[in-house]
Amino acid sequence: MKRSSAAWALAGVVAGFAGIAVDYAVTEGANQASAIEAVAVFVRDHAPADLVNWARENHGKAITIPAIVVLLALFFGAVGRLARRRWWLGVLGFAVISAVGGAAVLAGNGATVAYLLPVALGFAVMTVAMALLGERLTRLQAVDDDDVFGEAWRGHRRDFLVVVGAVLGVAAVSTLVGRYLGRDEKAVEAEQEQLRLPVTPPVVPDGVRVEVDGVQPWMTPADDFYLIDTVFSKPAILAKEWKLRIHGMVEREIELTYNDLVTRAGVEAWITLNCVSNEIGGDLIGNAWWSGALLAPIIAEAGPLPGADCIKQTSHDGWDCATPLDTITDGRQAMLAIAMNGEPLPIEHGYPVRTIVPGLYGYVSATKWVVDMEITRFDDVEAYWTQRGWGELGPVKMASKIEVPANDDEVAAGEVVVAGTAWHQHTGIEGVEVQLDGGPWTPAELARVPNTDTWVQWRVALDVEPGDHQVTVRATDQAGEVQTSVRADVLPDGATGWHSVEFTAS
Structure with a gap:
């Protein structure tokens, strides 16, 4: 550890995340976004449109904050190594990352200068923690090579590890305090329990279900x-x-x-x-x-x-x-x-x-x-x-889906029930047809619906020979329009095309 730059990198990471933890605790208490969340929102709002659209389709939101945390760890490690050369380089590094966080916070909806207080406290914790850790590492490095692993060296190393533990303790306590202070959801849940709203419980209308196992519930929990x-x-x-x-x-x-x-x-x-x-x-x-x-x-x-x-x-x-x-x-x-x-x-x-x-x-x-x-x-x-790049008006497009059988299912040959859902909200579905292996279209039986703003379940029984098969569905709405077969991506205003599944009858 005597000359190890890894120890300085560790010190930078520990000090940096202690500051992040303090920022988190204070922002939770003040019911405002933490610096990391603010940076994530800033990235979301200012990333190139192609990247944002890719993220929309590929769970980008779920990886944004973990990616920021990884980048912060690398940055804090570099700051720690810089502090090994000049103490003020460490301060400058933490100031830079705090400035980025502060700018992101101020860019948030309704933010004021007061929102910078948690960032400032986090910066103070970073610099103080780095100073304490850096002082112990400097003493450790000052031990003569001949005395490495001696009593003085072990004492300085122990002092360094004690401070590391103390800083980690501050980070852990701050995180727990933040989680405790972030009780807003519990307050909301308590409020919800007390509400007496003028609403009625849902009663699923008669006849809206085709009663086929595998078709999704008509009412979604x-x-x-x-x-x-x-x-x-x-x-x-x-x-x-x-x-x-x-x-x-x-x-x-x-x-x-x-x-x-x-x-x-x-x-x-x-x-x-x-x-x-x-x-x-x-x-x-x-x-x-x-x-x-x-x-x-x-x-x-x-x-x-x-x-x-x-x-x-x-x-x-x-x-x-x-x-x-x-x-x-x-x-x-x-x-x-x-x-x-x-x-x-x-x-x-x-x-x-x-x-x-x-x-x-x-x-x-x-x-x-x-x-x-x-x-x-x-x-x-x-x-x-x-x-x-998404469309301006956003009207829902007609669509239909096969849910039974599922893709790659194996079923018994003979009479096979095909079922699913179709929708064209505010227009309504008039009919659904299915096609087996490119043959003629067969009308499906539609369940009832209470209005044109809901989906409709459908089913049809087909005579299926043993072997591999493909079944396709299309819908017709109440305006007489037949669902298009033209395949289109979801961008810019919704996907089109017929849904097909493949299955095996034996």
Whole structure:
């Protein structure tokens, strides 16, 4: 260890992450984003569009913070080695990384100069810890070569390791304190238990299921409902603190509290939501019983001015989208939802309030944790995903999926039941057909649906000979349009094409 640069690198890593841990503890107590989360959000918002779109399809959000942590470890190790040469180089290195974190924090939604306090405390911890560790290493290095492993050398090494342990203890305690202070989710859960919302529990309508094992449930439980968002830490917002501002090109500005919204609540509907990133045959789709307040009367109360054609919605975390104004006012059950499947919205699904607009993909409409709506024009808006190459209007495209049999299944020859789901929200599905091995199209039996805004289950029995087979499905909507066979990627406005599965009959 006497001349080891690895020991200095270790000192830099230990000191650096002690500062990060202190920043985390303070930000959790202050209910604001940590520096690492702020940097992750900054990377998300400023990365090239191609990279962001790749990340959307490849779980990029899940690897962003771990990647930042790895880069920080490498940087802190380099800072420690620089401090071996000049003490001020270590201070400068920690100052640089703190400045990056501070800049990212200030770039966040609603950030003020006060948000820099945790970063400053973290920087102070880094520099003090590095000074203490560096002093012990310097003493250790000053021992003559002839005395290495002697009593003085062992004593200095022990002092160094004790300080390493103390700094690690500070980091561990700070992390535990941060986890304890970050009790916002528990506060939200306690609040949810006390809520008495004017909503009814879901009752799945008769006849909506085809009763075929393997077909996904017609009502999607909240825990199984797909999740797509850009946040690195789910906002834990108390309903009593929530407000929605409606402004912009309006005759009068409106501000609603949660209680205001609850008094307006009165709409409940089965609505299927699906993500624009859902590939043919994909599972980024779900159907739930949503409860809330109709959005159209609220917008009408604000009085949109002539020329307005969209609503710029903004989430608590700063994410935004632009929703066509006419999809809110054309009679569909667009709502500010407060409940999902008869219960207050789960945190991850937007508690306390999210927007639901049937017939639109979520990236242009289904804003979770919504806190701001600006009535404006598309010409004046640059929304988060449309800046990255996605379509502006986002109407849902017709799709159908085979769920039984699954791809590569082996079934008994003879009568084989093929079943699945189809959807074209706010238009509705009129018919579904399946094709076996390129042969004629066979009409499927459709289950019932309560409205045109949900998916529909279907089934058909086919006579199948032994051997390998392929079955394909297509739908026809209530406007008479037949689902296109043309394969298209999800970018820029949703996938198209027929879904097929291969199976073996024996």
